[in-house]
Amino acid sequence: MRKHANAEGRKLRLVKASKKWLFVLFRLAVFAGITYTILGPLVTIVSRSFFSTDDLYNPLVYLFPKSGTLERYTHVMGTLNYGKVLVKTLVYDLLLMLIQLFICSMTGYGFARFSFPFKKILFGMVIVTIVLPSYAVMLPLYQTFIDFGGMNLLSTHIPMYIMTFFGCGLRSGLYIYIFNQFFRGLPKEFEEAAYIDGAGAWYTYFRIMVPNAVPSILTVAVFSLVWQYNDVFFARLFVYGGDNAMSIKLSSLQATISYVDKVMDPAEVSLYVDAGVVLGILPILLIYVVLQRYFMEGVERSGIVG
Amino acid sequence: MKKKKKMSLTTRRAITGLTFILPWLIGICLFYVRTLIQTVQFSFSKVIFRESGGIRMEFAGLQNFKYALLEHGSYNQVLVDSLVDIVIDVPLIIFFSLMMALLLNQKFRGRTLMRAILFIPVIMGAGAINDAIEIARQAVQGGIGVESAEFAQANSGVSVQYFLEIFMQLGFPGKVVDYVVEVVGRIYDVIKASGVQIIIFLAALQSVPGALYEVARIEGATSYETFWKVTFPMVSPLILTNVVYSIVDAFTESKVIETAYDVAFSSYDYGLSSAMSLISTTLVCLILLVAGGLISRKAFYYN
Numbered sequence: 001m002r003k004h005a006n007a008e009g010r011k012l013r014l015v016k017a018s019k020k021w022l023f024v025l026f027r028l029a030v031f032a033g034i035t036y037t038i039l040g041p042l043v044t045i046v047s048r049s050f051f052s053t054d055d056l057y058n059p060l061v062y063l064f065p066k067s068g069t070l071e072r073y074t075h076v077m078g079t080l081n082y083g084k085v086l087v088k089t090l091v092y093d094l095l096l097m098l099i100q101l102f103i104c105s106m107t108g109y110g111f112a113r114f115s116f117p118f119k120k121i122l123f124g125m126v127i128v129t130i131v132l133p134s135y136a137v138m139l140p141l142y143q144t145f146i147d148f149g150g151m152n153l154l155s156t157h158i159p160m161y162i163m164t165f166f167g168c169g170l171r172s173g174l175y176i177y178i179f180n181q182f183f184r185g186l187p188k189e190f191e192e193a194a195y196i197d198g199a200g201a202w203y204t205y206f207r208i209m210v211p212n213a214v215p216s217i218l219t220v221a222v223f224s225l226v227w228q229y230n231d232v233f234f235a236r237l238f239v240y241g242g243d244n245a246m247s248i249k250l251s252s253l254q255a256t257i258s259y260v261d262k263v264m265d266p267a268e269v270s271l272y273v274d275a276g277v278v279l280g281i282l283p284i285l286l287i288y289v290v291l292q293r294y295f296m297e298g299v300e301r302s303g304i305v306g
Numbered sequence: 307m308k309k310k311k312k313m314s315l316t317t318r319r320a321i322t323g324l325t326f327i328l329p330w331l332i333g334i335c336l337f338y339v340r341t342l343i344q345t346v347q348f349s350f351s352k353v354i355f356r357e358s359g360g361i362r363m364e365f366a367g368l369q370n371f372k373y374a375l376l377e378h379g380s381y382n383q384v385l386v387d388s389l390v391d392i393v394i395d396v397p398l399i400i401f402f403s404l405m406m407a408l409l410l411n412q413k414f415r416g417r418t419l420m421r422a423i424l425f426i427p428v429i430m431g432a433g434a435i436n437d438a439i440e441i442a443r444q445a446v447q448g449g450i451g452v453e454s455a456e457f458a459q460a461n462s463g464v465s466v467q468y469f470l471e472i473f474m475q476l477g478f479p480g481k482v483v484d485y486v487v488e489v490v491g492r493i494y495d496v497i498k499a500s501g502v503q504i505i506i507f508l509a510a511l512q513s514v515p516g517a518l519y520e521v522a523r524i525e526g527a528t529s530y531e532t533f534w535k536v537t538f539p540m541v542s543p544l545i546l547t548n549v550v551y552s553i554v555d556a557f558t559e560s561k562v563i564e565t566a567y568d569v570a571f572s573s574y575d576y577g578l579s580s581a582m583s584l585i586s587t588t589l590v591c592l593i594l595l596v597a598g599g600l601i602s603r604k605a606f607y608y609n
Binding site for chain 2: 110130
């Protein structure tokens, strides 16, 4: 009898182990496929950024440059004024991110937990601001800020701060929506307990709700940073010239290299652009890798493997 | 002051709620209400640029809308195509990103690397970096094109057509095969479009209280049951968020927006362009309403 039970147990364990291994294999296959699809183009860009002009026209060179050079990077760093512009851009983006977090989470919470007249219509407006194509706001915004109470605020960063503070910054509508959904998903008991203890709505919000919404706050922080960093639309609309925005510098890199630095061959110019793209991606990717450590302490219990 | 004391709890709650959304409310009135009014005005008129600068508007009734839908060369077709794309893509994106989020939420070696890789499309997908790449590519193709590795078409060596024929001969319904081919063809786009959704789902998975899983384990729930009874309901509000984002994202990337933009800034027909934006915005809002209605009914909220 006992022998029989032992055999049964071994069989069960075997099934369990093989299930686990099958799952690991499956995961590996999925990740390998995705890595290939995503990194494919990026690998080409990175490798080309080290190409010398000889490599470019040598049909034998594939991915690995024969006479590699760092000239593209040194040149592009100069053209972009990399260090200075990067610091300036990041400070600006971080400030905007903090304002976004503060305003959008407040608004999201207001919509999630309170009822007031016209709530549905107002929330509909949030959706409209998400959906409305950005160029549709272009003309009115331009008119607003070229004569803002008698001042011309264009070519400064002020319009963006004003808009972000009033919840109309870059993709604010989306952040409000994300926060709204998150807060609605949190249990009400926390707040009720706080209210019973006599805490006010603001105290409850900052002390109870915000700490519980850390995952959503970090999510929005990442998006806000990346999109603001990458934003060309508002930067062009408010005309940040000179060394004010990395996004403008990057998107006009091709033109600068070919018309200002007089590199005539467009294929060669594209090598410089590749270097610029790598320089553009790196800081943001690093920030993400650091941030994600905070918001992703893994939960292995989400129930897809036993 | 006396009145304040008499206020009921609901009124007081309403006022507190309004203070929470106050900055946003001001912003909307300042920036968007005016925009919307202007867009509607434009869409019902013929906008003429004066030589002295400034604009003059002539009321044109529904002419712009009629022109956009019935006479414009490609608008109605582009509109329908984009809507069909949305209907096909969004469920795929949601399924894919939820699956990826679940996989990434586990502990395994190389997790940070994998998360970084899946984040790359978010950085490269739109904006300055995408612009830089695109402009350089166009310049190369427009100039004396060199056949560099990047532009050489890769030959996979697998004849897809051959396998398709086998499936057809096996008696698979043609429509199903077509759909599968369509889906496989879109995988690259789906992966590229899922970065944001994966991150949102990851955050949602992170905020599920661990106690719920403990309870499930103590009660002896299988992992399958745990997923459907705990994980899925807890992330369901964020499914709605992701559906909304996916729809909007698919739409902003679509040709509809491009067409309207070109009409405004290449042919300077603001009236027509505004009408086009209004049509597409209304349609998307309708889709969102339907999707929201359907999902909200299933989504789990504490209240």
